Amino acid sequence: MYYLITIVVYASVDVMSCLGLSMQFGIGGVTNFGFIIFQAAGAYTAAILALPPDTANGGFQSYLGGLHLPFPLPWIGAAVAGAALALPFTFLVGRRLRGDYAAVGLLVTAVLMNLLVMNYKPLFNGDAGLAIVPAPLQSQVMTTTTTAYQWGFAIAVVLLAGLVYWFLRHITESPYGRTLRAMRDNDQVADSLGKDLRSLRTGMLLLGGAIAGLSGAALVSFISVWSPAAWTYAETIVLFAAVIIGGRGNHLGAVLGAVIVPVGFEESTRLIANANPSLPPNLLPSLQWVAIGLLVALFLWFRPQGILPERKREITLPGSTARAGLAPAAATSVAPTGATLPMTSAGPVPMTSAGPVPMTSEGPVSSAASAISTDPAVPMGPAAGHDVVLQAIDVSRDFGGVHAVSGVSLAVRRGTLTGLIGPNGAGKSTLLALLAGTDNVSAGQIMYHGQDVTRVPAYRRARMGLVRTFQLASEFKRLTVLENLLSAAPGNRGDTFHGAVAGRRYWGKDEAAAIAKAAAILTRFGLEPLANEYAGDLSGGQRRLVEIMRALMTEPQMLLLDEPMAGVHPELARRIGRALVELCSEGMTILMVEHELAIMDEFCDPVIVMADGTVLAEGTMTELRDRTEVVEAYLVG
């Protein structure tokens, strides 16, 4: 009987930790190889908060605190400690550091923390650890060894694990969760869409740390001892194995993985060892590690998505649900449903009719975004004047000794579809990156709406309405087409941690408005039938289209497109071109890098020619064709 209780408690603890890791790794793409130290920290905190002062038991063990707090407080303290421990590591998950470097940093941290704890006696009692940690409510229930108490404990921990599952699911299925998955699929692109990677990843470290701490508290309260030898970095690999085998990005998969790997493996090896007492003591634990290593590699090769793959989030478009009479979310807001019938309103659908919706909403993010999107609302429109939106003044970028861009000055006027051409290596893409803020200038100035944005990071420029696309396909692969679009919608109240916690009632309206806007854009580009397909499964041309549509979702005032038609079927390229011209006639400003001269001929005016990092000429294609230096640059370059 006791054996069964033990398994239930261990399984629940493992389920909780795997869920925490599933959130960090499977949803947020944060590879925390130091996960175990958060659990250890939570367990230690719970122990010292529950224990009496260390002089009480004759001082045979030394530790901090010893506050002897009543039951729920040590566990809450454990969660807080787990989260607090994450804070010093937030520098590892910033924008600049590669994910695998950060993972190495966390791995080394885990190894070293364990070493320190084992050796520093005054603080953690060295490798002896802590013993006789009081069980919850020990002073209230006279004895904690009865089966009834043990069962009560087990059931409580199962319920706690269930609560953790429910909470993480609640977060994951919100717009905030979608943003996390977008960051996981492609962080640089998420950055360019206005997502603050550092704060998102910090959120993941804190949340995962809190859950790890809580699971540690549950474990230490049950077994009543805390031993540093139990928290080696290899235990983290077991949890990773569980999440990978169960299914990344699917919290149910994490639960399944927890039951299969840590619980199933430990128990089966113990059973085998009991049945064959003649085996050398080290053999089975060693083989267990070998098996875990093999399983990780085999699963990553044969079934990288795990046993339970990530669920596809299908969202019914409001247009089709209206016919069926369902429309659960969209029916609540009147304005966006108008926008779902773009066939009737031939005008500037995404810009005007869907535009005001986020402005009405409140919240910290949306207010910042709407403050910016209000100012262009007035001068925008087909009749807008030809004032300068974006200006580069003597901009340079050096890579080592190479001047990729040197002394470029140019101005892009409102409502134009400006083309940027030049031979390979002319510096077009670099210039685009400088303008968007994904790369920093070596010298010079970038002005946007007359404001100096040279030092403004990419995600902030995106929030100001200056949005870029990438030369290489940059869709979020494991998000559907519709989700790709929704991930870019600015000012969604559910796109923050506290918004996600507040739930659908808090952000449902914003979400419905975003869906309506996305539906309108999908209709404009004729991609409605593919709305619920994974973006990673589309053809090359369709993916470029997704990228442009996603950029439009941010309500940009200016788009920077890097070869949007490269490798796209000519017919589809035409359609993209026509759509871009139409957007410009509605007041959008576009700067487009393109190789195909025919495209420039048909759609772009004016065209800027670059060669060797400088601007060679500017004018209509007809004018440029008569200029010898332009022709030469192309022939020579």
Add this chain to the structure above:
Amino acid sequence: MTIFLASVGFGLITAAVLAIASVAFTLQFAVTNVLNLAFAAIMTFGMFVTYWVNQAGVSVWLGLIIAMAACAALSVVLNLVVYAPFQRRGSSPITIVIVSLGMALIIEFGIQAYVGGVNVSYTMGQGTTYKIGGLILTTVQLVIIAISVVMMVAVYALLNYTKLGKSMRATAANRTLARNCGIRTSRVITTTWAMTGALCGLAGTVFAIDIASFGPTSTDLFVVLILAAVFLGGPGHAYGAMLGALLIGLSTDVSAAYIQPDYKYVIAFVALLAMLAVRPSGLFGARA
């Protein structure tokens, strides 16, 4: 003063062993683009190959040669069977890091399953003890330092004066471009695995000689020193790794003389995290 000089002596040997391992690790990463966390496990394999050969009555130094060959073979096979297929499939760097951790478990605990958990030693003499200006070093320790210096010079010569070295640098800088320039990158990569694998076996054996008594999990902490040295110098920079190994090796052992020896790794740890925070491309790397 004597404590200081004695600890410098220890530091020099640690640095010598560390330099071999770090240079091999960083070259492997630069050319093959695999952050191979199974490196320390392969070192363990090398030290045990030498042990097995040594148990058969053969000299440690001959065993060392055999261990180098064995580790070169293991590294090449590991790449052909595991890493290269994952890379061809376009797996993300983090996936490959996780796979390499899985390989580390398989190799390290495979050895443990075979040899058991007890520590062993080589059968060898330490030679005469020399006192050189306060430094106290045995013949064997001097040989280790000499091997390391020769290896560093050899790596320098390889990278600067041979066609293979230049091909390696080209492959590291831009694999596609190197291939288009007529460099057979797949052959360069296989050669790199063999070469760095051999260095890994060498590092494993001299590490085992240095610590005298070793077991299957002895390299668990040494990998922290390797990573610290590599990241201090900048991942992928051979000379950076040499400098990093010297700094980490000396600082850990000298500090161990004055604080509790168990904390000597803390210096490496702080150096690693500080580099990751401030300058992830390392002392030798380009500005981030």
